[in-house]
Amino acid sequence: MNALSEAEATAAVEPDASAALGVQQELPLAIVQGMPFLTLPQDLYIPPDALEVFLETFEGPLDLLLYLIRRQNLDILDIPIARITDQYMEYVELMRELRLELAAEYLLMAAMLAEIKSRMLLPRPQVDAEEGADPRADLIRRLQEYERFKQAAADLDALPRLERDHFVVEAGVPPGCIQRRPPDVDLREVLLALREVLARAELFSSHRVEKEPLSLRERMSQVLERLHGGGFARLTDLFDPSEGRPGVVVTFLALLELIKSSVLELVQSESFAPIHVKLRERASPEFHEQPAA
Amino acid sequence: MNSPPLKTIIEAALIAAGGPLTLDQLLGLFGEDERPERAAILDSLGELAADYAGRGIEIAEVAGGYRVQVRASVAPWVARLWDEKASRYSRALLETLALIAYRQPITRGEIEDVRGVTVSTNIIKTLTEREWVRVVGHRDVPGRPALYATTRRFLEYFGLRSLNDLPPLSEIRDPESWLGGELVSRPPDAPVPPSPSPNVLLTSEQTENTP
Amino acid sequence: MNSPPLKTIIEAALIAAGGPLTLDQLLGLFGEDERPERAAILDSLGELAADYAGRGIEIAEVAGGYRVQVRASVAPWVARLWDEKASRYSRALLETLALIAYRQPITRGEIEDVRGVTVSTNIIKTLTEREWVRVVGHRDVPGRPALYATTRRFLEYFGLRSLNDLPPLSEIRDPESWLGGELVSRPPDAPVPPSPSPNVLLTSEQTENTP
Numbered sequence: 001m002n003a004l005s006e007a008e009a010t011a012a013v014e015p016d017a018s019a020a021l022g023v024q025q026e027l028p029l030a031i032v033q034g035m036p037f038l039t040l041p042q043d044l045y046i047p048p049d050a051l052e053v054f055l056e057t058f059e060g061p062l063d064l065l066l067y068l069i070r071r072q073n074l075d076i077l078d079i080p081i082a083r084i085t086d087q088y089m090e091y092v093e094l095m096r097e098l099r100l101e102l103a104a105e106y107l108l109m110a111a112m113l114a115e116i117k118s119r120m121l122l123p124r125p126q127v128d129a130e131e132g133a134d135p136r137a138d139l140i141r142r143l144q145e146y147e148r149f150k151q152a153a154a155d156l157d158a159l160p161r162l163e164r165d166h167f168v169v170e171a172g173v174p175p176g177c178i179q180r181r182p183p184d185v186d187l188r189e190v191l192l193a194l195r196e197v198l199a200r201a202e203l204f205s206s207h208r209v210e211k212e213p214l215s216l217r218e219r220m221s222q223v224l225e226r227l228h229g230g231g232f233a234r235l236t237d238l239f240d241p242s243e244g245r246p247g248v249v250v251t252f253l254a255l256l257e258l259i260k261s262s263v264l265e266l267v268q269s270e271s272f273a274p275i276h277v278k279l280r281e282r283a284s285p286e287f288h289e290q291p292a293a
Numbered sequence: 294m295n296s297p298p299l300k301t302i303i304e305a306a307l308i309a310a311g312g313p314l315t316l317d318q319l320l321g322l323f324g325e326d327e328r329p330e331r332a333a334i335l336d337s338l339g340e341l342a343a344d345y346a347g348r349g350i351e352i353a354e355v356a357g358g359y360r361v362q363v364r365a366s367v368a369p370w371v372a373r374l375w376d377e378k379a380s381r382y383s384r385a386l387l388e389t390l391a392l393i394a395y396r397q398p399i400t401r402g403e404i405e406d407v408r409g410v411t412v413s414t415n416i417i418k419t420l421t422e423r424e425w426v427r428v429v430g431h432r433d434v435p436g437r438p439a440l441y442a443t444t445r446r447f448l449e450y451f452g453l454r455s456l457n458d459l460p461p462l463s464e465i466r467d468p469e470s471w472l473g474g475e476l477v478s479r480p481p482d483a484p485v486p487p488s489p490s491p492n493v494l495l496t497s498e499q500t501e502n503t504p
Numbered sequence: 505m506n507s508p509p510l511k512t513i514i515e516a517a518l519i520a521a522g523g524p525l526t527l528d529q530l531l532g533l534f535g536e537d538e539r540p541e542r543a544a545i546l547d548s549l550g551e552l553a554a555d556y557a558g559r560g561i562e563i564a565e566v567a568g569g570y571r572v573q574v575r576a577s578v579a580p581w582v583a584r585l586w587d588e589k590a591s592r593y594s595r596a597l598l599e600t601l602a603l604i605a606y607r608q609p610i611t612r613g614e615i616e617d618v619r620g621v622t623v624s625t626n627i628i629k630t631l632t633e634r635e636w637v638r639v640v641g642h643r644d645v646p647g648r649p650a651l652y653a654t655t656r657r658f659l660e661y662f663g664l665r666s667l668n669d670l671p672p673l674s675e676i677r678d679p680e681s682w683l684g685g686e687l688v689s690r691p692p693d694a695p696v697p698p699s700p701s702p703n704v705l706l707t708s709e710q711t712e713n714t715p
Contacts, residue, residue, distance in 0.1 A: 059384055059385055062408070103410060105410050141465075146408060147463075148463045151463055152388075155459075155460040156391050156451065159452060161451050162449070162452070163379045163380070165368050166364075166365060167368065169311075169519040170308075170309065171308045171309050171571075172572075173309055173574040174573055174576050174579060182634055183592050183593050187664075190601055190662075194602030194605075195676045197603065199677070201620065215666070217609075220653075224653065228640065263641050279642075280642075280644040301578050302578050304560035306560075306585055308560070318585070321584060322581045323581065347512070349514070350515065363519070366512075371533070373533045374529070374533070418620065
């Protein structure tokens, strides 16, 4: 029982491997000690997880169809459309029962198969080659096209590649011999990058972001820099009256923001005593890792 | 200063570069007055490749340049230097990458047509982030979809000299054939010649087999 | 698999490591069952050092271990690699920098949330080494993530008096207002196939906005 379910699981997870057995007609569900099993024992329990994994290994309807064709060693150019359609529908049903998220593409393919099947039943006019084109032609073309890129993907994966089969070497140079010049950056490049990332995150729509003045952000950084050495600072020392009212307001907002986000804390020893500000708790060692010069 | 032998300079540069160097870049290491002939550099490369026979490293020709890399035969040991396991890529990602590589420039819609499923934004993001793929323009149709192509870094990563080095695509058998027509096999539409030669310079084959 | 000679493994590891390796790290490359004696590793190191006589590289014993480095005698030539290269920063780095500038103080996690992909340690390291970005505190949440902000040097480099000189976010979506002159050309190492438009970056930017 144990061995059987294990073999079953393997066969289930790797459709390609089982197809490679080259068995005509029905695929054995499992091979136990060399003996193929064609039917499931009545009492065999297949964990639903295993089935899910199995079904999720398909990269879409074309992949599933290819699997159905290949596992029966059928010629792709002459697929028995009725049989394949029935099997395809079984899988789609199974996915539904398991409530797997069934991509719309699978249903579209089901409809297409049904249509081809019905057209195959109609008598085909022999005369005109154009008119009488096999209804399967388009599907076969797509299957082949997909299959060659499925193969190309596998070939690509098999190429010896960096980080797996080869590693780039990078020997050091004795210190002092080389001054690596860091790349130049144009501010517009930075802004373009920002524009792109914001467009991706769709942050443009957020009013909160748009209205937030940059001076507030900058002031938050400045306050943190002031408090960086640790210890307490008098709240009043953080304000610079020479900046005028807007400057003081910005500092105040920056403090509120930092306190709200649990970076700073306020301490007052007793009522009406001076209020002090400090960074919350001593930070991890990284905190001290400031650039040396 | 007495100039050290050409070969030692080339070797040190290749080993320090951290990526492939083109012949021009190698020439650029030398001042006007001391610049060697291209042939001399190629000779040095050949000699180095021979020196590296039976060693832990080899010279490979990739992405239009030359690089020193760890030999595949010792890679499993070297890989233990880094904790991370080499990432495995999903089939969806590899299929998308393959379509971009063989059919570039290509739009996302065209990729989806062949694969029969939507291409997730995440895949495109990963491919661009790894700098294997980039947008090279937009097709002039409604929606102006982005056109994707592979980069030099893609060639470097997969150890290809050029796109011509990609494994050839399998042929398509024409469905017309079973209607009684002639069997016409469409020529593989992508990279030109299947290139059987390994891009590792010289002697690599022998040494891969050395016990 | 037949194990390659000890010396080739040691060599490849040292050359690939990009920094010194201790004897213990070298031993760690081998599985329990195949682990060589320390003396054998030392022997290999000695042999390699002898092999490298008269070559472009050498084995140096530095604090913390052994490393392969470029010989000082060829370093002047090798150094020219970086004169010319002045490589480009990745899009990922620029995006990270931009987010730190506009959303500071910000944690790595928050950057990742906006970008939708992880921010590599390397990017943070490069930005800190360049002194454009620094840790200004830690958020008091589990893990106490570092908060990053831009530095005075960042302002200096980009010729800004203060962050207020940066265009407001609301203007970012409209590049015409700040793009001004021509955009600096993109890295030469970009796409392999000829790109249809000369200034690809610009094209892609404009068109992303078109409805």
